[in-house]
Amino acid sequence: MNDSFxxxxxxxxxxxxxxxxxTYGQxxxxxxxxxxxxxVAWILHSSSNKDNLPWQRVxxxxxxxSLPHMGGYEHQKELLEKEGIEFDENDKIDFKRFLFSINDF
DNA sequence: CAACTGACGATAG
DNA sequence: CCTATCGCCAGTT
Structure with missing residues (x-):
């Protein structure tokens, strides 16, 4: 259960x-x-809280x-907005501005 | 070992 | 934009 994918x-x-x-694909x-x-999604459910992962950024x-309304959706949105991430009128995040890339390391 | 599950992704219509 | 399907992977049951 260690050193694995x-x-x-x-x-x-x-x-x-x-x-x-x-994104999950990334x-x-x-x-x-x-x-x-x-x-990836399974892992988040499996140990997001346990390992204190920033699951809201996925x-x-x-x-x-991806979360359903009243099922964590609003909670996640609020957390992201607190970090400065914005949502458009469609509740979508602008990848051009907020998508993390391997080059950001 | 088989079936099921999950905060998905890509494709097709 | 929407739904329907299939594919893919690892962990559970």
């Missing part, structure tokens, strides 16, 4: 800087498995929060 995913998420967001890709986006490829 899962560990790298968690490590990557920890490296997402404040004020930036990353995390999966940079962790070695471009198609394990689902696994969104889907559409630039939107």
């Amino acid at each position: 899962s560990e790298r995913v968690k490590d990557f998420i920890k490296k997402i800087p404040k004020g930036k967001v990353a 995390i999966a890709t940079y962790s070695g498995n471009p198609r394990a986006s689902r696994q 969104i889907n490829s559409k630039g939107k929060i």
Whole structure:
């Protein structure tokens, strides 16, 4: 359960800087498995709180929060807005401005 | 080992 | 923009 894809995913998420967001596909890709986006989601549920991961910075490829309304959606949105991330009228995040990239390291 | 599950992604219509 | 499907992966049951 260590030194695996899962560990790298968690490590990557920890490296997402404040004020930036990353998509599941990105995390999966940079962790070695471009198609394990689902696994990323599973990991978040599995240990986001336990490992104190900035889970709120993980969104889907559409630039939107995946959580259902009244199921954490508003909570996540508030956390992101507190970090300076903005949402447009469609509740989408502008990748051009807030998407985290490997070059930001 | 088989089936199921999950905050997904890409593609097709 | 929407729904429907399939694919992919790891952890559970």
